[in-house]
Amino acid sequence: MRGSEPSRPSLITDRVALPPGLPGVWTTALATVLVLVMLGMLLWIVVVNAFAWFWPAAVCRVVETDGAEHVGIVVGHEEAPARAGGGRELRLQLKVGNRDLDGRDFLWLDERDIAAIDRPQSLVRVVRAEYGDAFGEIVGAVGPDGSPIAADDEALGRLLADGARWRAERRRLEDRLAEARRPLTRLEEELDLRERSVRADTEEGRAAIAALELAAGELASQLGPTLDGIERELARVVEDLVTARLAISAGDRDLEVTMDQVVEVSWPNRMGLPAKIATALRQGVTFLLSEPREANTEGGIAPALFGTVLLVLLMSVAVVPLGVVTAVYMTEYARPGLLLRLANQAVNNLAGVPSIVFGMFGLAFFIYGVGGAVDRTFFSDRLPTPTFGTGGLLWAALTLALLTVPVVVVATREGLLAVPRSWRDGSLALGATQWQTLRRIVLPAAMPGILTGLILAVSRAAGEVAPLMLTGAVKLAPSLPVDATFPFLHLQRKFMHLGFHIYDVSMQSPNVEAAKPMAFATTLALLLLVVLMNLAAIVIRRRLRRAYRGQTV
Amino acid sequence: MIPNGPALASHDLDLYYGEVQALKKITLEVPQGRITALIGPSGCGKSTFLRCFNRMNDMIEGVRVEGRVLVEGEDVHHPDLDLERLRKRVGMVFQRSNPFPMSIRENVSYGPRMAGVRGRDRLDEIVERSLKQADLWVEVKDRLDSSALDLSGGQQQRLCIARALANEPDILLLDEPASALDPISTAKIEETLLQLKDQYSILIVTHNLQQAARVSDWTAFFMLGELVEFSDTTTMFTNPSEKITEEYITGRFG
Numbered sequence: 001m002r003g004s005e006p007s008r009p010s011l012i013t014d015r016v017a018l019p020p021g022l023p024g025v026w027t028t029a030l031a032t033v034l035v036l037v038m039l040g041m042l043l044w045i046v047v048v049n050a051f052a053w054f055w056p057a058a059v060c061r062v063v064e065t066d067g068a069e070h071v072g073i074v075v076g077h078e079e080a081p082a083r084a085g086g087g088r089e090l091r092l093q094l095k096v097g098n099r100d101l102d103g104r105d106f107l108w109l110d111e112r113d114i115a116a117i118d119r120p121q122s123l124v125r126v127v128r129a130e131y132g133d134a135f136g137e138i139v140g141a142v143g144p145d146g147s148p149i150a151a152d153d154e155a156l157g158r159l160l161a162d163g164a165r166w167r168a169e170r171r172r173l174e175d176r177l178a179e180a181r182r183p184l185t186r187l188e189e190e191l192d193l194r195e196r197s198v199r200a201d202t203e204e205g206r207a208a209i210a211a212l213e214l215a216a217g218e219l220a221s222q223l224g225p226t227l228d229g230i231e232r233e234l235a236r237v238v239e240d241l242v243t244a245r246l247a248i249s250a251g252d253r254d255l256e257v258t259m260d261q262v263v264e265v266s267w268p269n270r271m272g273l274p275a276k277i278a279t280a281l282r283q284g285v286t287f288l289l290s291e292p293r294e295a296n297t298e299g300g301i302a303p304a305l306f307g308t309v310l311l312v313l314l315m316s317v318a319v320v321p322l323g324v325v326t327a328v329y330m331t332e333y334a335r336p337g338l339l340l341r342l343a344n345q346a347v348n349n350l351a352g353v354p355s356i357v358f359g360m361f362g363l364a365f366f367i368y369g370v371g372g373a374v375d376r377t378f379f380s381d382r383l384p385t386p387t388f389g390t391g392g393l394l395w396a397a398l399t400l401a402l403l404t405v406p407v408v409v410v411a412t413r414e415g416l417l418a419v420p421r422s423w424r425d426g427s428l429a430l431g432a433t434q435w436q437t438l439r440r441i442v443l444p445a446a447m448p449g450i451l452t453g454l455i456l457a458v459s460r461a462a463g464e465v466a467p468l469m470l471t472g473a474v475k476l477a478p479s480l481p482v483d484a485t486f487p488f489l490h491l492q493r494k495f496m497h498l499g500f501h502i503y504d505v506s507m508q509s510p511n512v513e514a515a516k517p518m519a520f521a522t523t524l525a526l527l528l529l530v531v532l533m534n535l536a537a538i539v540i541r542r543r544l545r546r547a548y549r550g551q552t553v
Numbered sequence: 554m555i556p557n558g559p560a561l562a563s564h565d566l567d568l569y570y571g572e573v574q575a576l577k578k579i580t581l582e583v584p585q586g587r588i589t590a591l592i593g594p595s596g597c598g599k600s601t602f603l604r605c606f607n608r609m610n611d612m613i614e615g616v617r618v619e620g621r622v623l624v625e626g627e628d629v630h631h632p633d634l635d636l637e638r639l640r641k642r643v644g645m646v647f648q649r650s651n652p653f654p655m656s657i658r659e660n661v662s663y664g665p666r667m668a669g670v671r672g673r674d675r676l677d678e679i680v681e682r683s684l685k686q687a688d689l690w691v692e693v694k695d696r697l698d699s700s701a702l703d704l705s706g707g708q709q710q711r712l713c714i715a716r717a718l719a720n721e722p723d724i725l726l727l728d729e730p731a732s733a734l735d736p737i738s739t740a741k742i743e744e745t746l747l748q749l750k751d752q753y754s755i756l757i758v759t760h761n762l763q764q765a766a767r768v769s770d771w772t773a774f775f776m777l778g779e780l781v782e783f784s785d786t787t788t789m790f791t792n793p794s795e796k797i798t799e800e801y802i803t804g805r806f807g
């Protein structure tokens with residue numbers, strides 16, 4: 001045999017060439033690295049940009065060669081457009097705030113025009129309720145009685161503390177006023193609906209309106225003294241707030257900030273690192289917990305955060321039963337065959353439908369169809385003002401549930417199929433019915449699969465924006481979907497949403513440039529929320545798995 | 554129950570998996586209060602035959618049965634049969650132990666609970682009695698609420714026996730209950746079976762001829778879906794009437 005094939009090459013070669021597989025290995029490794037780098041960059045960009053929103057940056061004073069003086073925060077450098085002289089030139093972007101003075105937040109200054117930059121300790125950043133931040137030096141102050149106050153630290157500190165107290169008092173009084181007025185407000189809303197409804201001109205409609213007007217008048221006179229009392233108190237506080245003020249000098253310009261406009265005053269240049277970190281953390285928390293201001297470009301994201309969480313919760317409540325029941329039927333009861341294969345295909349394809357299509361479906365079916373019918377049946381006296389026949393939390397949640405039901409079905413089916421046959425057989429052989437076997441053995445064992453489905457559904461739903469724009473997410477919701485009035489959870493209300501908020505802040509706000517860090521901060525919040533929800537579900541699933549250890553589920 | 558009648562019986566039993574016939578005209582009577590062993594080479598239909606008596610073949614797609622199967626004189630294919638009651642009466646232990654992912658206590662009380670037995674005391678009583686019968690009580694009485702999946706293989710199989718006994722069956726079907734166990738665990742199971750035989754009619758499939766010889770009173774030899782020979786164990790192992798039986802038990806094939 002050996003002799004018949006004399007020309008067989010030797011097994012031992014002199015390895016000069018590259019091992020044949022190597023270029024392939026390199027390419028795949030490179031691709032992997034590329035993907036990881038992109039992911040890292042994504043996170044980095046979001047975090048860095050969001051960070052700028054919270055970090056108390058130093059406030060600079062910039063003097064130009066022609067003597068002009070500006071105060072603000074340096075937010076960027078870039079190469080200046082080439083000038084006649086030629087050569088590389090840098091220019092820097094200064095956030096000067098003080099939008100009420102000349103309507104712009106930012107200045108571009110060519111580096112060659114700058115004579116000096118320094119950071120005096122006395123410069124302040126004043127977060128205001130309107131017109132964004134003010135930067136400058138506090139050069140004077142006026143007390144609540146209209147008399148000037150020395151601008152030294154001690155007197156200023158007292159004034160600022162007083163201001164904070166007055167603002168808290170004002171908020172408390174406003175709440176009390178709204179609370180006291182609520183019965184009347186509700187009557188007026190009802191009256192307004194009736195007057196606009198299609199039945200306003202009928203006999204009974206007019207009677208109802210007259211009765212309501214009477215009741216409202218009675219209630220108004222009854223509540224009058226209380227309301228007047230609160231309003232007087234409120235007026236006193238507001239009087240103090242608008243009288244007391246800070247005089248600020250910002251380079252060439254001067255401005256005044258009344259205490260009712262002040263949200264926070266800080267001296268970033270005096271802060272050490274610990275103080276800066278503490279401030280950043282505090283601002284982060286405030287951001288999460290406070291209401292947006294100034295068309296969403298300032299303030300916090302509390303209602304959007306709340307709306308997102310609530311929406312996802314409602315979606316979960318709807319999608320889990322729907323998906324699990326479907327999967328159970330398809331796996332445990334349906335006979336294998338053409339129909340089951342078709343159903344399977346349909347579910348898989350549903351997962352590939354663009355989400356905006358689901359939005360249109362939600363609009364057509366839930367809002368116009370179901371919502372319209374609900375309105376005609378239960379809220380006909382309010383028509384044409386829609387109650388459920390318009391976008392709202394319920395319809396958005398159901399639309400998202402429909403969008404995510406395929407992943408729940410698929411994951412649950414996998415979970416069910418992974419339940420060992422021997423457990424089902426064991427249960428049936430002990431005289432348990434098929435239903436009991438499903439309830440007591442199969443479903444608990446498929447729980448990790450179901451949770452996996454829920455995790456996927458939640459991650460997808462929390463980041464989905466397109467269908468929400470059609471089904472009830474709004475820029476600014478007048479009230480949260482949960483409040484103290486019966487029935488506490490108002491499923492028909494419009495809501496705010498982090499994803500929509502990001503779009504709104506970065507594309508639709510009056511001052512896109514100034515709102516950019518805010519958009520990134522919101523993005524970071526959304527990311528963290530999704531990660532947090534995933535982690536929670538993964539922890540639960542890990543626990544369940546441990547209960548079934550040793551088995552392949 | 555018919556006094557002294559057979560615990561289980563099959564008459565001209567044919568069973569098909571689709572087109573393939575797995576059991577051919579089996580007529581066999583399993584006596585009460587005895588241990589009956591089913592032996593035969595792999596794939597000869599022992600497990601299939603066993604599953605006929607608690608109708609576990611129902612779950613398999615495409616199975617068709619002809620002939621009569623009687624449990625204590627009653628036809629298991631009667632249209633008005635109460636399937637759950639049948640399976641409580643005819644307990645089954647599988648080849649691979651299959652404890653549920655629950656505590657030991659919950660495993661044992663599973664059958665009674667599904668049948669509607671309520672009350673902690675009542676269930677505890679059942680758990681204790683069953684575990685004692687299965688010779689497991691001493692080993693697990695201090696950890697009834699820990700997971701059954703933590704038990705050793707032999708203990709798990711005895712737990713499955715206890716779980717079947719908790720239903721107070723008349724008949725026990727065991728499908729190679731010791732085939733996956735080490736010799737010591739096997740010996741313990743055999744011991745348990747011998748203790749149980751006074752109260753239960755036992756039909757056990759075994760691969761292990763010595764085991765059949767040690768524990769059973771009667772032995773049936775299956776081959777290619779047919780019942781070749783059925784006689785008392787001593788006769789079967791010392792003086793079989795068929796030549797092929799002799800060849801099998803002396804280890805010349807299979």
Ligand SMILES: Nc1ncnc2c1ncn2[C@@H]1O[C@H](COP(=O)(O)OP(=O)(O)O)[C@@H](O)[C@H]1O
Nearest residue numbers: 570575593594595596597598599600601602613
């Ligand atoms: N679920 C099934 N579907 C189709 N054929 C089966 C099935 N189970 C067993 N069989 C066939 O029936 C015959 C008997 O099987 P089985 O009763 O498991 O034999 P044993 O238990 O004696 O090893 C074998 O030929 C096997 O291939």
Ligand SMILES: [Mg+2]
Nearest residue numbers: 599600601728
């Ligand atoms: Mg078998």
